Amino acid sequence: MKDSLAEKILDYALSHGGDYAEIFAEDTDRTEIVLMNEKLNTLSVGKERGIGIRILTGTSCWYYYTDRSDESFLLQALKDWKSGKGNQNATWNMPVETVYQQEKKWQKAELAEKKALLERCVRAAQEEGTYLAKLRASYVDMDQRVHIIHTDGGNIRDHRMKTRLTLTAFAKDGNEQRSSFTGPGAMQGFEFYHHIKPEAYARKAVRNAEALLHARPCPTGKMPVIIANGFGGLFFHEACGHSLEADSMAYGQSEFSGKTGQKVASEKVTLVDDGTIPNGWGSLRVDDEGVPTQKNILIENGVLSGCLADRLGARKLGIQPTGSARRQSYRYAPVSRMTNTFIMPGQDKPEDMIASVDRGIYVKNINAGSVNPVTGEFNFHTKEAFLIEDGKVICPVHSATLIGTGGEILRKVEMVGDDFALDQGYCYAGSGAIYIGAGQPSVKIAEMTVGGDKA
Amino acid sequence: MRTEHEFEQIKKLTQELTQQGFTDLSFYIKTIEKKTYSLDQKGIGSSQYASDIMYSIEGTLQEKICKIYTNQVEDAREIARLMEAAAVDQEQAKNRLEIPERAEGQEQMFQWQREEEVLPYLEEAQTLAQEEGNVQFVHQCTYEQHKEEICLIDPEFHVMRDYDGYHCFRFGVTAGNLLQRETVLRCMYGTCVQDMDLKGCVKKTVQETAGTVGSGGTEPLRSGVYPAILSGAVMAELIDAFLPAFFGENRREGMSGLKAEVGESAASDHIWLREVPDLHGARRRRTIDDEGTPTSDKYLIRNGILQEILHNRKTAQQENTESTGNGFRFSLQSNVATGVTNLLFGSSDEAKRKTLKELEQELQEGILVTKVDGVFAGADSVTGEFSLIAGGKRICGGKEEGSFREVTISGNFFDLLKRIKKVSVDTQTTFPDIASVTAPAVAVGDMIVSGK
Numbered sequence: 068m069k070d071s072l073a074e075k076i077l078d079y080a081l082s083h084g085g086d087y088a089e090i091f092a093e094d095t096d097r098t099e100i101v102l103m104n105e106k107l108n109t110l111s112v113g114k115e116r117g118i119g120i121r122i123l124t125g126t127s128c129w130y131y132y133t134d135r136s137d138e139s140f141l142l143q144a145l146k147d148w149k150s151g152k153g154n155q156n157a158t159w160n161m162p163v164e165t166v167y168q169q170e171k172k173w174q175k176a177e178l179a180e181k182k183a184l185l186e187r188c189v190r191a192a193q194e195e196g197t198y199l200a201k202l203r204a205s206y207v208d209m210d211q212r213v214h215i216i217h218t219d220g221g222n223i224r225d226h227r228m229k230t231r232l233t234l235t236a237f238a239k240d241g242n243e244q245r246s247s248f249t250g251p252g253a254m255q256g257f258e259f260y261h262h263i264k265p266e267a268y269a270r271k272a273v274r275n276a277e278a279l280l281h282a283r284p285c286p287t288g289k290m291p292v293i294i295a296n297g298f299g300g301l302f303f304h305e306a307c308g309h310s311l312e313a314d315s316m317a318y319g320q321s322e323f324s325g326k327t328g329q330k331v332a333s334e335k336v337t338l339v340d341d342g343t344i345p346n347g348w349g350s351l352r353v354d355d356e357g358v359p360t361q362k363n364i365l366i367e368n369g370v371l372s373g374c375l376a377d378r379l380g381a382r383k384l385g386i387q388p389t390g391s392a393r394r395q396s397y398r399y400a401p402v403s404r405m406t407n408t409f410i411m412p413g414q415d416k417p418e419d420m421i422a423s424v425d426r427g428i429y430v431k432n433i434n435a436g437s438v439n440p441v442t443g444e445f446n447f448h449t450k451e452a453f454l455i456e457d458g459k460v461i462c463p464v465h466s467a468t469l470i471g472t473g474g475e476i477l478r479k480v481e482m483v484g485d486d487f488a489l490d491q492g493y494c495y496a497g498s499g500a501i502y503i504g505a506g507q508p509s510v511k512i513a514e515m516t517v518g519g520d521k522a
Numbered sequence: 523m524r525t526e527h528e529f530e531q532i533k534k535l536t537q538e539l540t541q542q543g544f545t546d547l548s549f550y551i552k553t554i555e556k557k558t559y560s561l562d563q564k565g566i567g568s569s570q571y572a573s574d575i576m577y578s579i580e581g582t583l584q585e586k587i588c589k590i591y592t593n594q595v596e597d598a599r600e601i602a603r604l605m606e607a608a609a610v611d612q613e614q615a616k617n618r619l620e621i622p623e624r625a626e627g628q629e630q631m632f633q634w635q636r637e638e639e640v641l642p643y644l645e646e647a648q649t650l651a652q653e654e655g656n657v658q659f660v661h662q663c664t665y666e667q668h669k670e671e672i673c674l675i676d677p678e679f680h681v682m683r684d685y686d687g688y689h690c691f692r693f694g695v696t697a698g699n700l701l702q703r704e705t706v707l708r709c710m711y712g713t714c715v716q717d718m719d720l721k722g723c724v725k726k727t728v729q730e731t732a733g734t735v736g737s738g739g740t741e742p743l744r745s746g747v748y749p750a751i752l753s754g755a756v757m758a759e760l761i762d763a764f765l766p767a768f769f770g771e772n773r774r775e776g777m778s779g780l781k782a783e784v785g786e787s788a789a790s791d792h793i794w795l796r797e798v799p800d801l802h803g804a805r806r807r808r809t810i811d812d813e814g815t816p817t818s819d820k821y822l823i824r825n826g827i828l829q830e831i832l833h834n835r836k837t838a839q840q841e842n843t844e845s846t847g848n849g850f851r852f853s854l855q856s857n858v859a860t861g862v863t864n865l866l867f868g869s870s871d872e873a874k875r876k877t878l879k880e881l882e883q884e885l886q887e888g889i890l891v892t893k894v895d896g897v898f899a900g901a902d903s904v905t906g907e908f909s910l911i912a913g914g915k916r917i918c919g920g921k922e923e924g925s926f927r928e929v930t931i932s933g934n935f936f937d938l939l940k941r942i943k944k945v946s947v948d949t950q951t952t953f954p955d956i957a958s959v960t961a962p963a964v965a966v967g968d969m970i971v972s973g974k
Contacts, residue, residue: 113591113855287970436899446930466902468899495898516930517972518930
């Protein structure tokens with residue numbers, strides 16, 4: 068967007084009663100390829116460009132988005148804003164541009180190379196599997212250029228590149244079919260695939276899916292649960308991460324509202340959201356309001372120490388933004404969301420955790436979950452679960468939903484392992500689907516409700 | 523499209539791409555306009571407006587298929603570069619878009635409402651709820667207007683248009699006391715705010731929330747098997763989650779938990795599931811799908827028998843059949859997959875349609891499940907299995923007596939369809955975020971509950 072047009076829009080907003088205004092201009096290329104075994108199932112290649120204009124007046128928000136960038140159209144669109152009393156004396160100067168440069172250029176690849184990468188994964192999976200029915204191999208990349216100009220003195224250009232593989236293996240024996248997935252991703256270009264072993268991820272998905280065959284019905288009721296390291300961190304993303312976003316925390320809506328400084332979890336829990344992790348799938352240099360990302364400690368040794376705030380949420384809470392404003396695209400106004408969220412490692416050994424359980428569930432992989440931040444009730448669905456009896460992992464069990472309330476479960480964290488890992492996924496909420504990291508070491512919860520299928 | 527200029531741009535782009543060697547060019551163009559007004563819990567208004575377009579362009583270059591999406595079509599060279607980069611070998615006969623001449627659709631009336639017209643209704647709704655004793659706050663009070671135009675252009679430059687749009691009121695309240703909180707979110711659809719019973723929606727929402735935290739209190743529910751009624755909202759959400767099992771591609775790939783073949787029993791013998799594309803006051807009103815095939819009013823299940831599997835053009839071709847007019851795109855960027863317009867679920871047997879109170883009376887002892895969450899994760903359309911966090915009310919002696927929360931319910935959806943004994947006369951409809959499904963409450967027999 069031309070600075071002169073941006074200046075006109077922001078001038079209009081400030082001189083007609085807005086006390087903050089911002090333009091988010093985006094230019095994004097995206098490719099998605101899906102193979103079902105060797106066969107091309109989906110190919111989506113595209114490019115889009117758009118603008119989101121936001122004006123704040125106190126805590127009132129006006130948002131407009133469009134694909135159009137012509138001056139007359141945008142200035143006309145502003146007329147839909149029911150402005151307040153104009154402040155003709157509002158002073159504002161177009162800030163100097165800050166450009167975030169990638170030190171080492173991200174590598175791009177042709178469609179054929181991307182497809183060949185998936186074909187390698189399919190071949191590796193087929194070599195590995197005895198019961199493999201199919202491998203769904205998906206590749207996605209996104210090359211996003213954003214220009215954020217706002218009246219708090221920001222004129223920022225940032226370039227983001229993300230890429231990810233999702234490999235879902237379906238194992239079948241007779242009528243029974245089970246699946247498992249792996250999903251490595253990063254804020255990098257195609258060079259990411261030179262640093263990892265894609266075939267190894269495919270083989271792992273196959274092994275995990277086959278291990279789930281002949282699973283028994285999952286028991287129901289309250290019991291100890293051990294959640295394995297890595298994407299198990301989604302558990303805390305749901306159990307308390309969303310409830311610590313400013314939109315939830317404002318106006319006393321979250322179960323954690325007004326509890327900063329209070330003990331809300333077992334002292335073994337230190338919860339962090341860190342958007343600065345180099346090459347992290349959930350990382351960003353600046354958030355979608357142009358605020359540099361940072362490491363936010365949300366819970367420290369069990370004590371609530373912070374929350375995640377975008378500008379509007381920060382206004383409602385009377386705090387500073389934390390570099391946590393995110394949106395899927397210009398079609399969404401930014402809200403506070405997580406980046407890479409994880410539990411810091413502890414000193415317990417995973418094998419000791421399993422040995423400590425008489426009868427419970429070992430969750431090796433998680434599918435997805437959700438939370439009601441107002442009540443704190445969360446749920447997450449296991450992808451790969453196993454029964455523990457007498458301190459040993461006995462057999463796979465059918466997938467189940469594990470539930471609880473964040474405030475209650477956080478206090479029941481009994482052991483925290485030393486085997487930290489960070490994995491990748493997506494989060495779907497108010498400002499669309501965004502890429503997030505979720506991580507943890509293995510964690511033992513003393514007791515939670517397991518929604519199995521064995522009465 | 524929003525302007526004649528945009529249409530002329532497509533003509534120009536077609537000429538330029540043709541000069542560069544592209545043939546068989548076809549376009550899918552979706553234009554979206556939105557106006558949303560909302561009040562936060564302190565009564566402060568916010569609004570969101572949108573005017574957006576997306577083009578999906580398909581063509582052939584040197585016998586390769588090239589398909590892309592974009593929202594910028596001024597630069598033909600950039601489009602050509604993108605299409606060339608996306609070229610893939612034709613693995614099957616191209617699904618060429620062919621539109622009959624003069625197939626222009628009829629624009630449906632869509633009445634926009636201004637912020638100043640809507641806000642008084644929202645304020646009134648919020649005040650009405652806040653006057654109730656145990657309502658802590660209104661966490662959602664939103665009026666959404668959504669209009670879209672779908673334009674298809676085939677290689678002969680025949681044009682076909684369709685129009686869709688809705689008005690939706692979303693209302694959510696949190697009620698509670700020092701010990702517990704409960705939230706309920708409801709929505710309703712219509713064509714203008716004056717004709718929609720916002721107050722009725724507010725009253726129902728408040729009543730439901732207050733009922734949950736009110737009389738009887740919340741008691742932990744023990745794990746076990748309970749005779750159950752699922753509310754209309756819960757049943758509608760479950761139907762949406764298991765809908766992919768009715769899609770041709772999933773049946774073909776062995777990814778459908780619906781094992782019945784067409785003509786076989788798939789539900790209790792009084793149950794029907796019907797798609798109604800042109801339903802007045804509903805969320806969707808489409809005359810063609812996103813591939814230009816006419817939509818049609820049809821039964822998926824009738825008298826408990828599976829009537830039809832849903833197809834788009836590609837999946838129909840694979841099965842040597844005709845598209846059922848169910849080729850839809852899930853997002854502006856996605857390819858055509860299978861989808862629906864409006865689904866209605868019900869019972870054809872008058873004797874099996876009762877009020878909710880009568881259903882509870884007949885149940886005597888059991889549970890009424892009024893909400894579930896995490897359906898997108900905890901319901902698997904490949905196996906039919908579900909395990910979901912749930913809340914609701916206990917039924918004792920045929921009456922609601924206290925509430926329960928934080929339990930899971932689990933089972934197999936396709937088995938559940940065969941166990942439906944009776945349904946309620948009242949229905950509820952899903953939120954705009956998922957497929958449009960309207961369903962009554964259903965008495966489903968025993969349900970596995972994991973609780974205390």
